[in-house]
Amino acid sequence: MSANERDEWGVIEATYMLTNREITREKWLEECFPPWGLYLNHQIENAAAQKGKIYMWWFGGPSWGIKIQDEFFLLDNYAGPGIVTRYENSGDCQNTGADRLHWMRLNAQVVDIWKFKRVDAVFMTHHHCDHCDIYTVKALLETTQAKFIGPKITALVLRGWGVPEERIIEVKPGDTVPFKNTEVVVEKNFDMNALKTRIGLPEGTKIEPTMDDAAVTFIFKTEGGNAAFIGDGTYHNGFYGIGQRNKIDVAVVNMGHNPSGAYDKLSPYDAYRIGKALGTKVLIPDHYENWACTYIEPDELEEITRRNAPEMKTVILKTGALFVYPDDENIGRYKYPDWQERFDWRKARYTLENE
Numbered sequence: 001m002s003a004n005e006r007d008e009w010g011v012i013e014a015t016y017m018l019t020n021r022e023i024t025r026e027k028w029l030e031e032c033f034p035p036w037g038l039y040l041n042h043q044i045e046n047a048a049a050q051k052g053k054i055y056m057w058w059f060g061g062p063s064w065g066i067k068i069q070d071e072f073f074l075l076d077n078y079a080g081p082g083i084v085t086r087y088e089n090s091g092d093c094q095n096t097g098a099d100r101l102h103w104m105r106l107n108a109q110v111v112d113i114w115k116f117k118r119v120d121a122v123f124m125t126h127h128h129c130d131h132c133d134i135y136t137v138k139a140l141l142e143t144t145q146a147k148f149i150g151p152k153i154t155a156l157v158l159r160g161w162g163v164p165e166e167r168i169i170e171v172k173p174g175d176t177v178p179f180k181n182t183e184v185v186v187e188k189n190f191d192m193n194a195l196k197t198r199i200g201l202p203e204g205t206k207i208e209p210t211m212d213d214a215a216v217t218f219i220f221k222t223e224g225g226n227a228a229f230i231g232d233g234t235y236h237n238g239f240y241g242i243g244q245r246n247k248i249d250v251a252v253v254n255m256g257h258n259p260s261g262a263y264d265k266l267s268p269y270d271a272y273r274i275g276k277a278l279g280t281k282v283l284i285p286d287h288y289e290n291w292a293c294t295y296i297e298p299d300e301l302e303e304i305t306r307r308n309a310p311e312m313k314t315v316i317l318k319t320g321a322l323f324v325y326p327d328d329e330n331i332g333r334y335k336y337p338d339w340q341e342r343f344d345w346r347k348a349r350y351t352l353e354n355e
Contacts, residue, residue, distance in 0.1 A: 010038025034109040041115045052224040060107030060319035061290035068222050069181040075123040079113045079135040091196030096262050104292040110320040113139040124150035125231025126194035126215035127157045152213040160202035172212050182222045190236035191215035225249035225325055235270040243278040250325050251280035254287040256294035265294050268301040282313045282329050
């Protein structure tokens with residue numbers, strides 16, 4: 001497809017769909033995936049991230065893009081499809097006794113992982129495939145100089161994928177990873193499902209992992225405030241210790257529906273409890289909308305927080321949303337743009353007589 005068939009943001013022009021031409025499966029995939037085209041890639045690239053602010057794009061599920069001045073990071077980016085997990089390799093299946101579970105992806109893929117011009121680092125809280133994503137890793141190995149950062153088991157998975165050692169940064173709680181405009185503090189996490197999941201390790205690997213080997217929390221410390229990402233961490237009073245050791249302005253926590261017998265995601269009440277334990281100013285849930293089997297509406301979290309800690313602000317985003325801290329801390333619920341600023345009543349056609 002030539003450049004003039006997409007607009008300046010990389011979105012396909014509607015007139016191109018009315019052209020009589022051959023359509024193959026390959027052409028369909030090329031033109032229609034990802035559904036947003038390069039819109040967000042261009043928005044991220046062109047965003048002039050101001051000093052003293054954190055720019056956070058939510059790609060849906062557990063996936064985030066973070067821009068701090070001229071540095072750009074991915075965190076727990078998942079570019080894969082719906083999946084099935086089986087008892088022998090899944091903490092979720094072992095917790096429930098299910099022989100297999102189907103995780104049907106609901107959220108759109110909103111970025112093209114092959115088209116990022118710059119990614120400084122990819123952070124992975126743990127080694128589950130929707131947080132340590134082979135599609136993202138393989139693409140960025142080819143197209144960027146990004147470092148890949150995660151705990152011990154994640155690093156073992158990366159080595160098994162052929163990631164060069166010089167591009168892997170293995171971390172543990174207590175570590176700090178410095179960058180030009182931020183330092184990322186590595187804190188404890190409490191994710192029993194990650195601890196039970198051994199799939200993906202290189203053949204012959206012998207390890208009896210600890211929780212610190214399996215999952216970590218990342219805290220981005222910047223001039224504009226500090227943002228914590230807990231991945232799939234479940235409620236534990238250790239999060240209170242994290243809040244005591246660190247100033248947290250924005251906390252991103254997983255949330256979801258847990259059928260009876262399951263505890264894969266935080267309930268809305270436990271999501272609130274972790275936000276309260278961390279002492280965060282702003283609480284943002286993720287992961288609640290991307291798997292069919294754990295989907296939940298976010299309004300219960302808003303109500304729980306309003307009743308129990310009205311000083312803590314809840315922000316509900318939508319897939320593809322840009323959240324800027326501190327500018328957007330009071331938005332409540334994100335709304336997609338409707339482009340009304342582009343309307344021009346002088347060119348509008350009001351009646352058939354105008355035709």
